[in-house]
Amino acid sequence: MNAVQTGATAAACSAIKQVITDLPEGPRTRVGVATFDSTIHFYNLKRALQQPLMLIVPDVQDVYTPLQTDVIVPLSECRQHLELLLESIPTMFQNNRTSESAFGAAIKAAFLAMKDTGGKLLVFQSVLPSIGIGALSAREAEGRTNISAGEKEAQKLLQPADKTFKELAVEFAEYQVCVDVFVTTQTYVDMASISAIPRTTGGQVYYYYPFSALSDSAKLYNDLRWNITRPQGFEAVMRLRCSQGIQVQEYYGNFCKRIPTDVDLPGIDCDKTFMVTLKHDDKLQDGSECAFQCALLYTTVHGQRRIRVITLSLPVTSMLSNLFRAADLDTQFCCFLKHAATEVPSKPLPLVREQVTNLCINALFSYRKFCATVSSSGQLILPEALKLLPLYTLALTKSTGLRTEAKIDERSFWINYVSSLSAPLAIPLVYPRMVAIHDLDSKFQEDEESVIPSFLPLSSEHISDDGIYLLENGLDCLIYIGDSVNPDIIRRLFGVATVEEIPTLFVLQQHDNPLSKKLNEVINEIRR
Structure with missing residues (x-):
C-alpha cells in the first residue's frame, strides 16, 4: 500500500x-x-x-x-x-x-x-x-x-x-x-x-x-x-598475491568469502572498489622490490570468460622520510574511512572518532619526530604529501556515519555505501565540493577546460551573504542561498522573486537566460 x-x-x-x-x-x-x-x-x-x-x-x-x-x-x-x-x-x-x-x-x-x-x-x-x-x-x-x-x-x-x-x-x-x-x-x-x-x-x-x-x-x-x-561482469572470483615477507591481512568491500584466500563476486562492476590491507611478517631487503598481483576471473555480459591481472611492483625502503614523500593521501584517507565504517557498528561513536583522530595524529607525530628538522614546539609541521590529512580527518569525524544525531538507517546506508567506494569518490563524500553559482555567466571564459568552475574551500570566509553556492558530495546536491542575494539572480536561477517563494520540494528548471543554462550544464556535468 x-x-x-x-x-x-x-x-x-x-x-x-x-x-x-x-x-x-x-x-x-x-x-x-x-x-x-x-x-x-x-x-x-x-x-x-x-x-x-x-x-x-x-x-x-x-x-x-x-x-x-x-x-x-x-x-x-x-x-x-x-x-x-x-x-x-x-x-x-x-x-x-x-x-x-x-x-x-x-x-x-x-x-x-x-x-x-x-x-x-x-x-x-x-x-x-x-x-x-x-x-x-x-x-x-x-x-x-x-x-x-x-x-x-x-x-x-x-x-x-x-x-x-x-x-x-x-x-x-x-x-x-x-x-x-x-x-x-x-x-x-x-x-x-x-x-x-x-x-x-x-x-x-x-x-x-x-x-x-x-x-x-x-x-x-x-x-x-x-x-x-555500466561495464560489469558476473560469476567472478578474485585473489591477491604478494611476494615473500608480506601477506594479505584483510579484504574490505561487497563480496562473499567462503575460503580465506579468495573473494567470491556474483556481480562486479566499474563502481565497486576493494581495499586490501597487508601485513609485514618477514624481513624485507632494503633496495629490493615487493610485488603484488591481483587476479580477477569473471564472465562478461556476453558470456565470455575472462581473466584480468593487475601487477604492481614497489621499492622497499628503510628510510621513513622516503615513505612520507611517496605517501598517497587519497588512498591513506580512504583506508581511514573504511576502517572507521567497519568499526561503527561495534564500538561507541566517540571512541571511533577518537581512533580516527589518533591515526592522523600518530602519522604526523612520527613525521615530526623522525623526519623533520628541529623547530619550535608550537609550529605545525606536516609532510607535503599528507598536508590535507588533518582537514579530511576533521571532515570525517563530522560525517553522517560518525555523527551522533544521524538517523539509524542513514548511518547504516553510509556504512554500506563506504564499503565499496573508490578513492576519487571517498574524499568528496566527507569533504564536499563547493562552487559559487551566482556569477557563473560572468566569470566563465571560453578557454576553460572544465564545465564545472573551480572548487572553494569549505570555510565561512569563502561564503558571502550575497552569494549562492552549490555543495555536492557524489550523492546529494545542496544549494545554499545567502541572506542578501540580488533578487534578479534568484529570478534568473529559480524563476521566483524571493527565496521564500521556493517550495520545500523543488525541481530545478532551466529558464531562458545564460545563468540558468550554465547552472543546468554544471549540474548535468556533475551527474555525468
Missing part, C-alpha cells in the same frame, strides 16, 4: 519499462518480474498467452517458484508482454490495502526461479519487511524508549537483527545471484538488516529517503539505467 500510494510502484515500473531498451541484445538476456505484498505474485510472460498470467505464491514461510520455466523468459520473446505488464501493475494494485511486506520470502522465491542461471536480482522495497522469512520488527522505536541504554542500543541497531538475511545472501552468492536493493521509503526499514544481502552478493543499496515521486523518479530511472548499462 505504501509503495502504491507514494508513487514508488509507478516510478519503478516506469523506470524498468524505459531501461528494457538498454539491456544487451541476445539470447542470454532473460527477464522475469515478480511483485509482492503479503503474498508473492509471479507473471508467466510466455508469448503464446494473450496476456501475462499472474501466479500467486501464498506461503511466505516455505516459498517455492510456481513454474520451473516461463517465469524468466528470453527478452526477445516477451518484450510486448513485459511492457504491457509494467504499464498495468500500478493500476492493477491501485486499491491495494495490504501494508505487510514479505520481502525475505519474495527474494527467496525470485532466487529459486533464477538459481539455475544466476544473474542480477533488482528489488524495490519501501517498508519494513514484516511477514514471512526474515520478518523484522521496528527496532528503532524499541531503542528509543530506553535512553540510558541509548548508546549501546544505537550500536545494536547498526548490526543485522538476526542471521536470516546473511544466510540467504551466502546461498545466493553460491549460485551466482547478485542482489541490488532500491529502497524508496518514508520510514525506518532496518537498513542494517536489509543491506546484508547486497553486501554479500556484490550488489549495492540505493536509498531514497524520504521518497518523493516528484523529485526522485528521475533519479531512480538514472540509477537503474546506469546499474544495467
Whole structure:
C-alpha cells in the first residue's frame, strides 16, 4: 500500500519499462518480474498467452517458484508482454490495502526461479519487511524508549537483527545471484538488516529517503539505467598475491568469502572498489622490490570468460622520510574511512572518532619526530604529501556515519555505501565540493577546460551573504542561498522573486537566460 500510494510502484515500473531498451541484445538476456505484498505474485510472460498470467505464491514461510520455466523468459520473446505488464501493475494494485511486506520470502522465491542461471536480482522495497522469512520488527522505536541504554542500543541497531538475511545472501552468492536493493521509503526499514544481502552478493543499496515521486523518479530511472548499462561482469572470483615477507591481512568491500584466500563476486562492476590491507611478517631487503598481483576471473555480459591481472611492483625502503614523500593521501584517507565504517557498528561513536583522530595524529607525530628538522614546539609541521590529512580527518569525524544525531538507517546506508567506494569518490563524500553559482555567466571564459568552475574551500570566509553556492558530495546536491542575494539572480536561477517563494520540494528548471543554462550544464556535468 505504501509503495502504491507514494508513487514508488509507478516510478519503478516506469523506470524498468524505459531501461528494457538498454539491456544487451541476445539470447542470454532473460527477464522475469515478480511483485509482492503479503503474498508473492509471479507473471508467466510466455508469448503464446494473450496476456501475462499472474501466479500467486501464498506461503511466505516455505516459498517455492510456481513454474520451473516461463517465469524468466528470453527478452526477445516477451518484450510486448513485459511492457504491457509494467504499464498495468500500478493500476492493477491501485486499491491495494495490504501494508505487510514479505520481502525475505519474495527474494527467496525470485532466487529459486533464477538459481539455475544466476544473474542480477533488482528489488524495490519501501517498508519494513514484516511477514514471512526474515520478518523484522521496528527496532528503532524499541531503542528509543530506553535512553540510558541509548548508546549501546544505537550500536545494536547498526548490526543485522538476526542471521536470516546473511544466510540467504551466502546461498545466493553460491549460485551466482547478485542482489541490488532500491529502497524508496518514508520510514525506518532496518537498513542494517536489509543491506546484508547486497553486501554479500556484490550488489549495492540505493536509498531514497524520504521518497518523493516528484523529485526522485528521475533519479531512480538514472540509477537503474546506469546499474544495467555500466561495464560489469558476473560469476567472478578474485585473489591477491604478494611476494615473500608480506601477506594479505584483510579484504574490505561487497563480496562473499567462503575460503580465506579468495573473494567470491556474483556481480562486479566499474563502481565497486576493494581495499586490501597487508601485513609485514618477514624481513624485507632494503633496495629490493615487493610485488603484488591481483587476479580477477569473471564472465562478461556476453558470456565470455575472462581473466584480468593487475601487477604492481614497489621499492622497499628503510628510510621513513622516503615513505612520507611517496605517501598517497587519497588512498591513506580512504583506508581511514573504511576502517572507521567497519568499526561503527561495534564500538561507541566517540571512541571511533577518537581512533580516527589518533591515526592522523600518530602519522604526523612520527613525521615530526623522525623526519623533520628541529623547530619550535608550537609550529605545525606536516609532510607535503599528507598536508590535507588533518582537514579530511576533521571532515570525517563530522560525517553522517560518525555523527551522533544521524538517523539509524542513514548511518547504516553510509556504512554500506563506504564499503565499496573508490578513492576519487571517498574524499568528496566527507569533504564536499563547493562552487559559487551566482556569477557563473560572468566569470566563465571560453578557454576553460572544465564545465564545472573551480572548487572553494569549505570555510565561512569563502561564503558571502550575497552569494549562492552549490555543495555536492557524489550523492546529494545542496544549494545554499545567502541572506542578501540580488533578487534578479534568484529570478534568473529559480524563476521566483524571493527565496521564500521556493517550495520545500523543488525541481530545478532551466529558464531562458545564460545563468540558468550554465547552472543546468554544471549540474548535468556533475551527474555525468
